Amino acid sequence: MAIDRRNFIKASATAIAASAVSGKLPAMTMMSRSKKMKLSYSIYDISMVHTFNISGFSRDVAQSILVEISYDGQVGYGEAGLPPYMIGQNAQTAADFIKKVNLEQFSNPFILEDILNYVDSLEEGMSCPKAAIDIALHDLIGKLLDKPVYELWGYNKVTTPLSSFTIGFDSEDMVRTKIEEASRFKLLKLKLGKDEATDKMMVRVAREITDKMIYVDANQGWKDKYYALDMIGWLTDYDITFVEQPMPKNMCDDMAWLTSKSPLPTMADEACQRLCDIRNLYQQYSGIVVKTLKSTGLREGKKMIETAKALGMKTMIGCSTETSCAISGAAQLSVMTDYADTDGNLLISNDCFSGMKIVDGKVTLNNKPGIGVVKL
Amino acid sequence: MAIDRRNFIKASATAIAASAVSGKLPAMTMMSRSKKMKLSYSIYDISMVHTFNISGFSRDVAQSILVEISYDGQVGYGEAGLPPYMIGQNAQTAADFIKKVNLEQFSNPFILEDILNYVDSLEEGMSCPKAAIDIALHDLIGKLLDKPVYELWGYNKVTTPLSSFTIGFDSEDMVRTKIEEASRFKLLKLKLGKDEATDKMMVRVAREITDKMIYVDANQGWKDKYYALDMIGWLTDYDITFVEQPMPKNMCDDMAWLTSKSPLPTMADEACQRLCDIRNLYQQYSGIVVKTLKSTGLREGKKMIETAKALGMKTMIGCSTETSCAISGAAQLSVMTDYADTDGNLLISNDCFSGMKIVDGKVTLNNKPGIGVVKL
Numbered sequence: 001m002a003i004d005r006r007n008f009i010k011a012s013a014t015a016i017a018a019s020a021v022s023g024k025l026p027a028m029t030m031m032s033r034s035k036k037m038k039l040s041y042s043i044y045d046i047s048m049v050h051t052f053n054i055s056g057f058s059r060d061v062a063q064s065i066l067v068e069i070s071y072d073g074q075v076g077y078g079e080a081g082l083p084p085y086m087i088g089q090n091a092q093t094a095a096d097f098i099k100k101v102n103l104e105q106f107s108n109p110f111i112l113e114d115i116l117n118y119v120d121s122l123e124e125g126m127s128c129p130k131a132a133i134d135i136a137l138h139d140l141i142g143k144l145l146d147k148p149v150y151e152l153w154g155y156n157k158v159t160t161p162l163s164s165f166t167i168g169f170d171s172e173d174m175v176r177t178k179i180e181e182a183s184r185f186k187l188l189k190l191k192l193g194k195d196e197a198t199d200k201m202m203v204r205v206a207r208e209i210t211d212k213m214i215y216v217d218a219n220q221g222w223k224d225k226y227y228a229l230d231m232i233g234w235l236t237d238y239d240i241t242f243v244e245q246p247m248p249k250n251m252c253d254d255m256a257w258l259t260s261k262s263p264l265p266t267m268a269d270e271a272c273q274r275l276c277d278i279r280n281l282y283q284q285y286s287g288i289v290v291k292t293l294k295s296t297g298l299r300e301g302k303k304m305i306e307t308a309k310a311l312g313m314k315t316m317i318g319c320s321t322e323t324s325c326a327i328s329g330a331a332q333l334s335v336m337t338d339y340a341d342t343d344g345n346l347l348i349s350n351d352c353f354s355g356m357k358i359v360d361g362k363v364t365l366n367n368k369p370g371i372g373v374v375k376l
Numbered sequence: 377m378a379i380d381r382r383n384f385i386k387a388s389a390t391a392i393a394a395s396a397v398s399g400k401l402p403a404m405t406m407m408s409r410s411k412k413m414k415l416s417y418s419i420y421d422i423s424m425v426h427t428f429n430i431s432g433f434s435r436d437v438a439q440s441i442l443v444e445i446s447y448d449g450q451v452g453y454g455e456a457g458l459p460p461y462m463i464g465q466n467a468q469t470a471a472d473f474i475k476k477v478n479l480e481q482f483s484n485p486f487i488l489e490d491i492l493n494y495v496d497s498l499e500e501g502m503s504c505p506k507a508a509i510d511i512a513l514h515d516l517i518g519k520l521l522d523k524p525v526y527e528l529w530g531y532n533k534v535t536t537p538l539s540s541f542t543i544g545f546d547s548e549d550m551v552r553t554k555i556e557e558a559s560r561f562k563l564l565k566l567k568l569g570k571d572e573a574t575d576k577m578m579v580r581v582a583r584e585i586t587d588k589m590i591y592v593d594a595n596q597g598w599k600d601k602y603y604a605l606d607m608i609g610w611l612t613d614y615d616i617t618f619v620e621q622p623m624p625k626n627m628c629d630d631m632a633w634l635t636s637k638s639p640l641p642t643m644a645d646e647a648c649q650r651l652c653d654i655r656n657l658y659q660q661y662s663g664i665v666v667k668t669l670k671s672t673g674l675r676e677g678k679k680m681i682e683t684a685k686a687l688g689m690k691t692m693i694g695c696s697t698e699t700s701c702a703i704s705g706a707a708q709l710s711v712m713t714d715y716a717d718t719d720g721n722l723l724i725s726n727d728c729f730s731g732m733k734i735v736d737g738k739v740t741l742n743n744k745p746g747i748g749v750v751k752l
Contacts (some may be wrong), residue, residue: 094447110523112530143523147486152528154488154675217669299530303682310683311655336489351578 030254037071037103037140039133043091044079046321047349050168050178062321062348066092068083076140077353077373078329079312080293081129081320081344085270094129099124101133112299121295124314127296132298135329135371142370148332149371153302155335160363163340164189164215166347167206169198175205186361187213187243189341192231195222199231207238215339217244229261236263240313240343244289245269256284265314275300276297278307287314289341292330293322300312302350305336319344328355334363350376386609389746400680413479413516414446415509418466420455426544426554428745431701438697438724443508445684446484452516453729453749454705456507456669457696457720461646470505473498477509479551482660485516488675497674503649503672510673511747516744524708525747527679531711534737539716540565540591542621543582545574551581560739563589565717568607569597571642575607582615591715593620596646601630603693605637618690620665621645632660641690651676654683663690665717681712695720703730710739728752 002036046062067078090372100122115137119130142149150157165185167178169192189207192199199218201330204213222228228246235243242265247255249271259266265286273279273360274295281288288308297299305315307360316339319330327345335341340363345351355373357364366372396595420439443454458466460567476498482491491513495506513749518525528535541561543554545568558564566582568575575594582590592611598604604622611619618641623631635642635696641662648664650671664684671677681691692715703721710716716739721727731749733740742748 110527110530111532113535145523151486154486156487156490159489275686282655303686305684307686310651310679314396341603361596 022283028070033338034126035072035108036108037106039067039069039101039103039136041065041067041098041129042133043095044323044352045350046081046323048321048347048348054267062282063091063130064322064326065098065129066093066322066323066324066325066352067098067129067136069103069109069133069136071140074140074142074143076109076136076138076143076370076376077325078132078134078136078139078297079130079134079322079326079327079353081322082128083293083320086128086293088125089128092373093126094132097126098133107171109144112137112141116296116299123366127203128293131292131294132297134299134327135292135326138298138329138332139370141374147328147371148365148367148369149298150335150365153335155367157367158366159336160331160334161337161340162187162213162336162361163342163358163363165343166191166217167202167340169194169202172201172205175202176209179206179209180198184358184361185212185343186213186316187241187339190214190216192216193218196231200234203235203238203240208326211239213240213241214239215244217269218246220245220248220281222246223248223251225251225258228258232258232262240264242267242286244316245271245295252280252284252370259283259285267314267316270316272304275304275307279312281308282311282313285313287338289316289318290314290333290337291318292326292333294318297327298332301330301333302336306334310335314338316341318342321347323348323351324353325357325371327372328365328373331356331363331365335365347372379482380444381502390403397737400750411484413482414484414490415445415474415477415479415512415649417443417471417474417505417508418726419458419471419588422699424697425723425725430549432716432732433724439466439467440696440698440702441474441505441508442701442728443474443505443512445479445509447516447645448520450516450519452512452519452746453508453701453751454508454510454512454603454673455698455729456504456511456673457698458504459669459696462504462669465504469502470508472510473505483588484678485513485520488517489722492673492675497590504669506672507668507670507743508673509701510675511668511702512515513661514674514705514708515749522745524611524743524745525674525705526708526741529708529711532743533711534643535712536707536710537713537716538563538737539710539718539739540588541719542567542593542717543578545570545578548581550579551578552585554735555582555585558678560618560734561588561719563591563617563715564589566592567595568592568626569594572607574633576610579611579614579616587615589617590615591617591620593645594622596621596624598622599624599627601627601634601657604634608634608640610745616640616731620645620692621647628656628660635659635661643690648680651680651683654687655682657689658689661689663692663714665692665694665715666695666709668697668702668709669696674705677706677709678712685712690714692717694718697725699724700729700731701747701749704729704741704749705742707732707739708747711741 165182268285268291543556644661645665
């Protein structure tokens with residue numbers, strides 16, 4: 001059953017109150033000294049268009065944490081999904097974490113390295129609320145400088161890649177329906193890893209219908225390296241671009257063997273959490289998938305992508321089931337990745353932001369400052 | 377003999393002329409469409425305080441290329457030294473390169489990735505003029521946004537490291553004099569690699585005089601891995617922090633062996649040119665030295681540092697004999713490095729910029745926008 005209730009604290013009201021408390025002075029009288037960052041949050045119940053099936057679980061509702069940070073008359077928005085695979089991170093623990101964060105001790109939002117190191121140090125894990133804060137700070141900085149985040153990073157928005165649309169495993173008829181619904185996408189992601197018959201049916205049906213670029217995500221579903229190599233061999237006949245997380249993330253030696261033999265590139269998703277993982281993934285996978293809710297946000301996500309690129313690895317920016325807020329944050333990173341899988345906002349029926357769009361299958365950023373979102 | 381002539385084209389005059397040519401329109405009439413970046417350059421003859429001796433050559437004059445880029449009423453300054461070890465790069469070839477660069481084709485200076493990829497693609501090598509352009513663009517962007525470059529990167533200027541002061545090899549008396557002159561530094565760099573007697577005299581004399589942090593730079597001077605390991609073993613008795621470029625840069629296997637055995641960290645300097653080198657230096661050296669005149673500037677230099685850090689390597693920002701323009705550019709990167717060797721401007725007698733300072737031995741950045749320099 002989909003939850004449609006909109007459990008949303010009006011943080012803009014909080015921001016106005018905060019601004020009153022901070023006691024704005026006229027511009028000439030050292031106004032900057034009275035500036036304080038004010039943080040507020042809410043838990044958002046997301047309704048999904050289709051029940052979502054991947055190797056391991058299925059669901060038709062989701063939650064995310066929304067964050068607002070106000071400073072100097074601007075409000076930055078951030079978000080991170082709270083999917084069940086982020087063990088220990090849920091509405092309660094994420095909220096508890098946010099309550100520990102005191103941004104008022106920092107003189108300004110620009111010193112991201114200091115602020116985010118502090119936030120990171122408050123508690124191990126908790127990458128989701130950390131990411132929501134990071135994205136809100138980037139949005140805020142962009143608004144303060146009146147520049148989109150991608151431009152502050154030195155990138156041109158025309159360099160965004162195609163975004164994939166995800167097809168969860170389902171009956172043959174439903175797979176056909178979903179692929180037809182995805183007509184405006186030029187890159188499809190098929191969720192495999194259930195069983196051999198379903199996996200092969202998914203790929204065969206998809207290739208019967210379309211000659212679009214397709215990649216597959218086994219979500220750790222193949223437990224044996226020889227089986228995985230056989231499956232990848234079979235996939236090469238179907239013009240598959242790459243294979244995401246073929247084997248369990250902890251099977252490092254088997255995975256390095258598989259990548260060295262594989263005719264298709266392999267991409268680390270579950271195995272790729274934070275920056276410190278990259279050196280271990282090098283020569284174990286052909287590339288990495290970065291998700292902001294795992295990387296603790298845009299700043300560390302950007303470092304991960306740049307490090308992987310420097311090592312000659314492929315890069316993809318992914319997402320979870322999130323509104324256009326988190327997705328527009330992630331989409332800022334897409335200017336520097338080979339691929340994007342930023343369709344999470346399209347799988348939900350109650351988006352509360354508008355921002356990045358998929359136009360002709362391509363991630364399309366706007367010229368608005370920050371992460372380029374408008375609250376609906 | 378030191379050349380003292382100041383061969384400096386007044387590029388600000390060029391910028392004013394350029395601005396007249398670009399036909400500035402009143403603010404309300406799509407002024408942004410008439411904005412064009414104008415590039416000018418000059419070759420600067422640098423006079424050195426002392427004759428500079430390192431393993432391989434000595435000199436008492438130097439040259440650098442100065443660049444100015446004007447756009448929208450602001451001028452960005454950039455520079456790169458043209459030291460003799462940058463084979464094929466000199467006043468003539470650097471100037472010839474700059475003449476090929478057409479920045480007017482770009483709509484704005486913010487799309488650094490596009491602009492610098494274009495500049496890089498014009499000719500192989502030529503890292504010095506490429507660096508001067510990169511630094512000028514960063515300075516320009518900072519001025520347009522009224523923010524220091526380090527702050528646009530999210531760093532706090534308090535996180536800068538100590539800067540070393542370089543002592544070239546010399547007679548025992550001169551070494552004493554130079555170390556006494558360096559009293560305001562807390563980190564000394566000794567140039568070794570001449571011969572065993574000189575190397576050991578340098579270290580012994582330095583340690584007789586001071587208990588400051590000292591590191592050594594052999595500038596590829598040790599040609600045999602067993603000899604290099606013996607020397608490093610000897611150095612450990614003198615409390616040396618690390619050893620820069622002990623062996624020739626192309627002796628990769630020997631260098632990997634040396635690093636694996638060395639009781640002191642090893643840092644790659646000559647072996648470290650650009651981002652693509654980092655993956656080869658990983659597990660061959662303990663760390664890297666980035667110099668903007670090799671990395672093609674701040675943007676690629678920053679990627680190098682972030683990649684090295686992600687791989688668990690130490691990082692240092694270096695410099696050449698350059699004015700406070702290039703050094704202040706390099707100093708922006710010092711907020712993210714373990715060490716800095718940014719004393720190049722202190723070794724010259726005709727600095728034509730003021731910018732970063734060394735205060736109590738520490739790299740000290742100011743709050744000015746861009747790279748924080750003022751033309752003298």
